[in-house]
Amino acid sequence: MDxxxxxxxxxxxAWERSLTSGRAAHTRRRFLAASGALxxxxxxxxxxxxxxxxxxxxxxxxxxxAKDYSAKEKKVVFSNWPLYIDVDxxxxxxxxxxxxxxxxxxxxxxxxxxINDNVEFFGKIxxxxxxxQDTGRDLxxxxxxxxxxxxxAGWAQRLNPAxxxxxxxxxxxxxxxxxxxxxxQFTVPWTGLSTVIAYxxxxxxxxxxxxxxQLLGDxxxxxxxxxxxxxxxxxxxxxxxxxxxxxxxxxxxxxxALAAVxxxxxxGQIRRFTGNDYTEELAKGDIGACLAWAGDIVxxxxxxxxxxxxxxxxxYLYATDDMLIPAKARHQANAEALMNFYYDPKNAAELAAWVxxxxxVAGAKEELARIDESLANDPLIxxxxxxxxxxxxxxxxxxxxxxxxxxxxxKLIGA
Amino acid sequence: xxxxxxxAPDVPPPARRRGLTPYWLLLPAVLWLAVxxxxxxxxxxxxxxxxGSIEKGFEVTWSWSNYTDALGEHGWHFVRSFAYxxxxxxxxxxxxxxxxxxxxxxxxxxxxxLLVAVIAPFFTSxxxxxxxxxxxxxxxxxxxxxxxxxxxxxxxxxxxxTTGDRVLATPLAVVCGLTYNFLPFMILPLYxxxxxxxxxxxxxxxxxxxxxxxxxxxxxxxxxxxxxxxxTLLTFIPASGDYINAQLLGSPGEQMxxxxxxxQFLNVQDYPTAAAMSFVLMAAILIIVTVYLRKAGTEEVV
Numbered sequence: 001m002d003x004x005x006x007x008x009x010x011x012x013x014a015w016e017r018s019l020t021s022g023r024a025a026h027t028r029r030r031f032l033a034a035s036g037a038l039x040x041x042x043x044x045x046x047x048x049x050x051x052x053x054x055x056x057x058x059x060x061x062x063x064x065x066a067k068d069y070s071a072k073e074k075k076v077v078f079s080n081w082p083l084y085i086d087v088d089x090x091x092x093x094x095x096x097x098x099x100x101x102x103x104x105x106x107x108x109x110x111x112x113x114x115i116n117d118n119v120e121f122f123g124k125i126x127x128x129x130x131x132x133q134d135t136g137r138d139l140x141x142x143x144x145x146x147x148x149x150x151x152x153a154g155w156a157q158r159l160n161p162a163x164x165x166x167x168x169x170x171x172x173x174x175x176x177x178x179x180x181x182x183x184x185q186f187t188v189p190w191t192g193l194s195t196v197i198a199y200x201x202x203x204x205x206x207x208x209x210x211x212x213x214q215l216l217g218d219x220x221x222x223x224x225x226x227x228x229x230x231x232x233x234x235x236x237x238x239x240x241x242x243x244x245x246x247x248x249x250x251x252x253x254x255x256x257a258l259a260a261v262x263x264x265x266x267x268g269q270i271r272r273f274t275g276n277d278y279t280e281e282l283a284k285g286d287i288g289a290c291l292a293w294a295g296d297i298v299x300x301x302x303x304x305x306x307x308x309x310x311x312x313x314x315x316y317l318y319a320t321d322d323m324l325i326p327a328k329a330r331h332q333a334n335a336e337a338l339m340n341f342y343y344d345p346k347n348a349a350e351l352a353a354w355v356x357x358x359x360x361v362a363g364a365k366e367e368l369a370r371i372d373e374s375l376a377n378d379p380l381i382x383x384x385x386x387x388x389x390x391x392x393x394x395x396x397x398x399x400x401x402x403x404x405x406x407x408x409x410x411k412l413i414g415a
Numbered sequence: 416x417x418x419x420x421x422x423a424p425d426v427p428p429p430a431r432r433r434g435l436t437p438y439w440l441l442l443p444a445v446l447w448l449a450v451x452x453x454x455x456x457x458x459x460x461x462x463x464x465x466x467g468s469i470e471k472g473f474e475v476t477w478s479w480s481n482y483t484d485a486l487g488e489h490g491w492h493f494v495r496s497f498a499y500x501x502x503x504x505x506x507x508x509x510x511x512x513x514x515x516x517x518x519x520x521x522x523x524x525x526x527x528x529l530l531v532a533v534i535a536p537f538f539t540s541x542x543x544x545x546x547x548x549x550x551x552x553x554x555x556x557x558x559x560x561x562x563x564x565x566x567x568x569x570x571x572x573x574x575x576x577t578t579g580d581r582v583l584a585t586p587l588a589v590v591c592g593l594t595y596n597f598l599p600f601m602i603l604p605l606y607x608x609x610x611x612x613x614x615x616x617x618x619x620x621x622x623x624x625x626x627x628x629x630x631x632x633x634x635x636x637x638x639x640x641x642x643x644x645x646x647t648l649l650t651f652i653p654a655s656g657d658y659i660n661a662q663l664l665g666s667p668g669e670q671m672x673x674x675x676x677x678x679q680f681l682n683v684q685d686y687p688t689a690a691a692m693s694f695v696l697m698a699a700i701l702i703i704v705t706v707y708l709r710k711a712g713t714e715e716v717v
Binding site: 050119123223270277284285286398399412414 | 461462465467469470472473474475488549550553554555578579581583584663665666667669670674675678679680681682683684686
């Protein structure tokens with residue numbers, strides 16, 4: 001048997017023996033077991049996970065052909081984050097601006113707060129999108145980088161400017177272009193987000209915390225500092241603090257920023273990496289100083305006068321949460337009507353007064369002043385020029401880079 | 416002709432139907448397992464040997480290196496998870512045994528009330544119960560201040576269980592959270608097996624001049640062993656895969672393998688490595704449990 005040609009004679013004999021009559025012989029049972037294993041192997045090979053796109057930067061909208069049922073079905077399905085829309089003071093199940101939208105347009109809004117986390121939500125609806133199916137949603141709110149992922153994969157519908165009169169007229173100039181969506185062809189900002197430094201005066205003993213280097217290095221804050229689990233926020237702020245440009249940086253810059261944070265983690269300076277849950281601990285004083293989202297701080301400050309925020313002199317990170325119409329959505333025109341509605345300064349002001357995040361709508365300041373003068377003058381809601389100038393957007397990353405960066409960051413935050 | 420045909424019903428069709436009945440009864444369970452256990456397991460197995468990227472998609476390339484990556488890069492997460500889970504299980508046993516014993520033998524008319532007290536925390540969600548610990552263990556809260564003035568934190572600090580004057584965001588907090596959350600899973604099986612012990616056996620031991628300690632060692636404990644085994648399994652297995660406690664009560668230094676798998680799936684989007692990690696976790700638990708059951712030498716688990 002030439003099968004065993006390369007083997008020494010006794011070994012080859014032994015092999016032959018064992019294969020023909022010994023334990024490895026093809027008995028019926030063995031054959032069945034082997035073919036079972038083979039079949040399982042073949043079936044395993046048959047599996048595989050479809051990619052999110054062709055890999056190329058393809059913004060040609062595959063979804064454009066989706067049929068619009070807006071005229072026939074007067075409804076729109078809207079997915080949003082919790083506490084991200086105005087609710088009635090007395091009855092929290094009533095949302096005044098949405099109700100007004102329904103009255104004005106006759107379009108019924110099915111509103112669900114089912115987004116808690118960009119990546120989790122993405123994981124949830126990805127199978128449907130990848131299979132080219134309708135997700136059952138017409139409008140969703142995603143952070144800009146996640147919206148970018150949708151656009152690159154061809155999972156966002158191109159907007160029709162004819163339906164977006166208010167958006168075209170009232171969007172603040174600085175929002176009109178974005179790295180992830182050049183010319184805002186697919187997305188419309190819902191709110192602007194800024195990442196700032198916040199601290200609890202009581203815990204720091206009245207000391208001002210003014211920079212990320214202080215967060216990472218001030219030994220009086222040891223074990224009392226939290227950073228954010230969002231890679232872009234934590235690394236972006238560190239990059240800015242190191243004097244780097246977070247809109248354009250190299251792998252080495254990224255590694256250097258991670259090393260700086262790693263040092264603080266190793267020395268026990270950093271207590272935790274948090275999502276939105278830093279708010280309670282900051283209010284209690286368990287966290288002395290942290291990276292925080294401006295909208296949260298406005299709300300915290302309303303209840304607790306010890307909470308202070310600082311815009312670092314070297315700049316802060318700035319992002320948007322965008323409204324986006326997913327591929328195969330049934331009611332594009334209705335969703336666009338809703339976008340348009342929230343770009344009426346009056347409605348925008350009402351929304352901003354409740355959610356306390358930056359309003360991207362020009363003219364919202366004047367309307368907001370009518371509701372609450374102090375909110376209109378809060379730079380965290382209506383940024384002044386200095387605040388606008390200090391904001392930087394994190395570099396738009398392609399999937400491979402994002403994955404590599406997230407991997408390194410995940411190791412840093414301990415998982 | 417009919418006379419010849421008549422005996423035919425002797426081959427009884429009802430018997431055949433009876434023969435199939437068990438299978439019909441099995442059907443729901445089999446379907447359930449097929450859809451919610453076998454299929455996901457199979458899919459996961461396939462994912463764990465794929466390679467590719469989120470953009471281009473993943474294909475089965477039999478890349479076993481996912482497994483070495485999972486072990487190489489996250490080995491510590493596995494070790495930490497099993498160490499925390501084992502500590503929590505030991506603590507649970509130490510706390511639960513006396514309590515289960517009390518409820519089974521000494522509680523009298525309070526028995527039902529005590530059982531309700533054990534089960535009642537389940538009426539609140541797991542997440543809320545864990546979040547409550549954040550308030551209880553808050554740095555400036557009364558508990559931590561008391562522990563601090565008793566110099567308890569100096570002791571745990573020396574053991575490496577806590578850092579500074581705090582309990583939150585330390586290994587101690589994570590282990591306490593795990594212990595608290597899984598305690599009922601220990602108490603209930605212990606209680607059922609203790610409660611089944613025939614009091615006559617204990618009397619017999621006393622009649623034969625055994626001291627209470629000997630009675631416990633020779634009679635009560637061996638008879639409660641099935642409960643001990645079931646309780647430790649019900650505590651250890653979910654505790655080693657848990658990620659909520661480490662997420663909410665731990666710091667970057669206390670993240671467990673559950674956290675690592677979650678991050679790998681959702682943030683890094685490296686599905687193959689994440690699937691491989693899940694498989695390694697399952698295999699490791701299976702091995703630990705098998706060895707444990709062999710050592711514990713009990714065939715019957717409750």
